[in-house]
Amino acid sequence: MEHKWIEIETTINTVNWKGEPIEVKGVKAFKDPETEEIMVYPPEVAKAEINQVVEQFTERMNICPRDVGTLLMILAKPGDFPEGEVFYKYHLQKMMFYLWKSLGKIYGDSLPLDHFLPAENGPVPKHLDEDLRRFAKNKLIRIKYEKWEDASKKIITSKRIILTREGKKIAEELWHRIPEPYEKTALSVKKRIYRLDPDRVRHLVHKEFPEYKNTYLKNDIE
Numbered sequence: 001m002e003h004k005w006i007e008i009e010t011t012i013n014t015v016n017w018k019g020e021p022i023e024v025k026g027v028k029a030f031k032d033p034e035t036e037e038i039m040v041y042p043p044e045v046a047k048a049e050i051n052q053v054v055e056q057f058t059e060r061m062n063i064c065p066r067d068v069g070t071l072l073m074i075l076a077k078p079g080d081f082p083e084g085e086v087f088y089k090y091h092l093q094k095m096m097f098y099l100w101k102s103l104g105k106i107y108g109d110s111l112p113l114d115h116f117l118p119a120e121n122g123p124v125p126k127h128l129d130e131d132l133r134r135f136a137k138n139k140l141i142r143i144k145y146e147k148w149e150d151a152s153k154k155i156i157t158s159k160r161i162i163l164t165r166e167g168k169k170i171a172e173e174l175w176h177r178i179p180e181p182y183e184k185t186a187l188s189v190k191k192r193i194y195r196l197d198p199d200r201v202r203h204l205v206h207k208e209f210p211e212y213k214n215t216y217l218k219n220d221i222e
Contacts (some may be wrong), residue, residue, distance in 0.1 A: 004087055005030040010038060012045055017179040024049045047110040053177055054112060061170050065112035068174060069099055070131060072182065074163055075171035078191035079160040084163035084171070087146065087182045089132075090220035091122075091194055092161060093200050097123045098189045101209070103182070111182060121222070132161065140167030177192070 009030045016022045026049040029040040054065050061070075062152060073095045086092040100113050114125035125131075135141040144160040163171055165173035191202065198219035206213050 004033075005039065006033055007031075008038070010040065012040060014045060014049075016049065017181065018021075022049065026051070026054060037216055042221060043108055043110070045189040046107060050107075050110045050179060050182070052085070053179075056175055058178060063170070065133070066114045066127065067131060067135075068178070068188075069096060069102055069113045070100075070123075071167075071174055072178070072186040073099060073190060074161060075168065075175055075188045076183075077121040078187045078194075081190065084168045086161045088148070089159040089161065089193075089222040090198055090201065091196075093124045093128060093220060093222065094122065094205070095189050095193045096125045096128070097205075098188075098193060099137060099186060102185050105186075107181070120215070120218045121220040122202060122216040123209075123212060124220070132159075135167065139164055140170065158222055180181070 002137060008031045009026050012024045012027050014022060014024060015023050024045055025048070026155050027040060030043040046181050051065075058067065060063050071091075073092060074086055075084050086095070096114065097116055100116060103111055103113075114127050116123040116129075117126050126163055132141065132143070140163065142162050142164055144162065145157050146160045147155055148159050150153055196204065200219050202216060203221050205216055
């Protein structure tokens with residue numbers, strides 16, 4: 001009679017992305033109850049490793065696990081872009097979406113990120129507004145209001161998000177603790193999205209993620 005594998009959590013001694021020895025706890029695995037054999041899938045080790053880093057960091061810094069992705073995107077400096085800021089909020093909303101999609105292709109849901117709502121202005125992080133208010137209250141960011149002109153010459157006011165000295169300090173420490181592939185993904189996403197206006201962002205999402213065509217009806221001008 002074939003017996004069933006039991007789902008367990010185990011501890012794995014492995015190496016991190018730098019090749020340094022590391023003990024990873026809470027790895028999802030499967031155990032044969034008869035032979036005691038344990039089967040572990042590499043993606044589960046990667047997921048447990050990043051969760052371990054995030055949990056230790058967020059507990060010490062008093063921030064939420066989902067804040068990690070947000071801080072990475074604000075800090076990232078691809079090429080000649082300014083470090084530690086996002087010029088318009090719509091950039092951040094769509095960069096967070098692309099970070100989620102990009103990481104999902106390679107690392108699954110290993111990095112804790114916000115949930116995304118299929119709003120009229122495109123997929124947007126569910127808790128971003130409240131997170132930004134919390135960041136501002138805790139003096140991790142400051143917000144400036146910038147004006148820009150759309151294609152019809154209409155003046156739009158949007159939020160510019162800038163890390164404070166304390167916010168940048170936290171984000172930089174996180175940047176050096178997080179595995180390099182996550183940094184590279186954040187840089188790649190920001191480099192791609194940051195130059196685009198709302199219309200080009202909407203068309204890009206429609207082209208690459210057609211499931212949003214029927215919900216993403218208006219340009220994101222936040």
